[in-house]
Amino acid sequence: MTERVPEAPIGVAIIGGGPAGLSAGLQLVRANRRIAILDSNRPRHSATLQSHGFLTRDGASPLELRRLGREEFEGYPSAIFAQAMTREVTPLTADEARAAGFPDGIGFRVRGTGIRGAADVEYIARRVLIAAGLTEELPPLPMIRAYYGTALHSCVECDGFEKTDKPLVLIGETADLFARALLISRFSSDLIVFTNGADTIRAEQEAQLSAIGIRVERRAIDDIVGEKADMTGVRLADGEVIPRVGGFVRPRWNAPVEFMGELPIERDDWGLVVTDERGETAVRGVYAVGDIVPPGPQQLIIAAGNGARVAAKLNMDMIRGALGVGLIDE
Numbered sequence: 001m002t003e004r005v006p007e008a009p010i011g012v013a014i015i016g017g018g019p020a021g022l023s024a025g026l027q028l029v030r031a032n033r034r035i036a037i038l039d040s041n042r043p044r045h046s047a048t049l050q051s052h053g054f055l056t057r058d059g060a061s062p063l064e065l066r067r068l069g070r071e072e073f074e075g076y077p078s079a080i081f082a083q084a085m086t087r088e089v090t091p092l093t094a095d096e097a098r099a100a101g102f103p104d105g106i107g108f109r110v111r112g113t114g115i116r117g118a119a120d121v122e123y124i125a126r127r128v129l130i131a132a133g134l135t136e137e138l139p140p141l142p143m144i145r146a147y148y149g150t151a152l153h154s155c156v157e158c159d160g161f162e163k164t165d166k167p168l169v170l171i172g173e174t175a176d177l178f179a180r181a182l183l184i185s186r187f188s189s190d191l192i193v194f195t196n197g198a199d200t201i202r203a204e205q206e207a208q209l210s211a212i213g214i215r216v217e218r219r220a221i222d223d224i225v226g227e228k229a230d231m232t233g234v235r236l237a238d239g240e241v242i243p244r245v246g247g248f249v250r251p252r253w254n255a256p257v258e259f260m261g262e263l264p265i266e267r268d269d270w271g272l273v274v275t276d277e278r279g280e281t282a283v284r285g286v287y288a289v290g291d292i293v294p295p296g297p298q299q300l301i302i303a304a305g306n307g308a309r310v311a312a313k314l315n316m317d318m319i320r321g322a323l324g325v326g327l328i329d330e
Contacts, residue, residue: 007080009100010034011318013110013125015086015259017041019300020290021131022069023307024314029076031315036080036123037073038112052158054301065300082121084112086259089128091285102126104321106285126321127314130260130273130281130288131307134297136251139171139196143224144249151231151246152224156180157299160187163246167191169234171221172250173198178205180250181214189213192242194234196221217242255292272296278317279310287314 012028014021017039028035051062073079088111092100097107108128112121136154138144144152152169153159160183167190170181177200181193193209195201197220201209206216220237233243255273257265266274266282272295273281273288280287289310291297298306 007036007121007123008034009102009107009124009126010036010080011125012036012127012129012314013038013089013108013123014129014131015089015110016131016133016290016292017070017081018066018131018133018290019069019304020133020307021129022066022073023304024129024131024289024311025073025079025307026069026076027308027311028315029073029079031311032078033315033318034078034080036082036110036121036125038082038084038086038110038121040085040115041083051300052161053299054304062300082112082114083116083118084114084121086110086112086132088261089259089263089286090261091263091283092124097126100124102321103324106321108285126285126318128286129310129314130257130286130292131290132256132292134253134291135256136253138249138251139173139221141221141223143226147224147226147231147246148249150229151226152249153247154249154251155297155299156183156187156248159248160184163187165190166246167244169194169244169247170250171196171234171247173200174250174252175200177201177250178209180248181209184248185212185214191215191247192217192234192244194221253291253296257292260286268294270294270296278313279306280313280317 011033012035014025014037017037025035025037050059052058074081090109092107094105097105108125110123114120164187168188171194184191192215194217201216222235222237225235226232231246233241235241255271263283268274273292275281275288275293289306290303
C-alpha cells in the first residue's frame with residue numbers, strides 16, 4: 001500500500017467544525033491563511049431541534065447553523081473542510097518545521113480518518129486549534145435520551161424562555177446545581193431540584209431555594225416517564241411519580257483530546273482544557289476554544305465570538321513568529 005503524501009503545508013489545522021471552529025476558520029481564511037477544518041460531524045447538541053440567542057438565526061437548528069457556517073468558510077479559496085475524525089497530532093522537530101517553511105520552528109503533523117466515504121487526511125500545520133467541543137455523560141436513567149433535546153435540555157440560557165411558567169425539573173449531581181436553580185427561577189417558580197441521592201446542595205442553599213418556592217428532592221431517581229413524545233414526570237426509586245413536563249439536566253463533561261497523545265495538555269478540575277489569555281494551551285503552538293475550555297458549555301453565539309477572538313490572537317502569533325519579534329501583544 002502506498003504511503004499517503006501529505007498536502008502542502010497549511011497555516012492552522014482546526015479540529016472541530018462547530019460554531020467556535022468555523023468562526024475561527026472564517027477569520028483566519030480572511031487573513032489570507034490556508035486553513036483546514038477537520039470535523040467528525042458528531043456535534044454534542046445534535047439532539048436539539050432549535051438553538052436560540054444567535055443574532056439573525058434565533059430558532060434555527062444547530063445543524064443548520066453549522067451548514068451555513070461551513071458554506072461561508074468554504075467560499076474562500078484557501079479553505080479546506082475535511083470530513084474526518086482526528087486521530088493523531090504530533091509535533092515536528094524545529095528542523096522539520098523550518099524545512100516545511102515555518103520560520104519559528106513550530107509545526108505539527110495532523111492525521112485524520114475519513115468518515116462517510118471521505119478520504120483519510122494528513123496535514124502539516126504551523127498551528128493547531130482544538131475546537132472539538134465536549135462529550136457529555138447524562139445521568140444513567142434509561143429514558144433520559146428519549147426526552148433530551150425536546151423536553152429536557154442542558155443550557156438554561158439557550159432554552160429557558162420556552163419553559164416559562166411550566167412545572168420543571170433540574171436533575172444533576174454537580175456542585176453548581178444551586179446556581180443553575182437560581183437561573184431557572186427566572187423562567188418558572190414551579191421547579192423541583194433532583195439531586196439523585198448526591199449531596200451537592202448544602203442545607204443553607206436548600207433553605208434559600210425553599211424561600212423562593214423551589215423544592216429540593218434528594219431521593220434517588222428511577223427514570224423519566226412520559227406518554228409517547230411528551231415527558232410527564234420523574235419516577236423515584238421508591239415508585240413515587242412526581243409530575244413534571246420538562247426542564248434541565250446537568251451532564252458531566254469530557255474533553256476528548258486523545259488525539260494529542262502524550263503531549264502535556266493541562267486540564268482543570270472539571271477536565272476542561274486550560275489555556276492562557278491568548279487561547280494557547282500548555283503545548284506551544286496548540287490553541288483551544290469553545291466548550292472544551294473553561295467555563296465549559298456556552299451559548300453558540302458566545303462560542304462563535306470566542307472563536308473569532310482566539311483566531312485574532314493566533315494570527316498575530318504567526319505574524320510575530322515569522323518576523324521573529326516575539327509573542328507579546330502590544
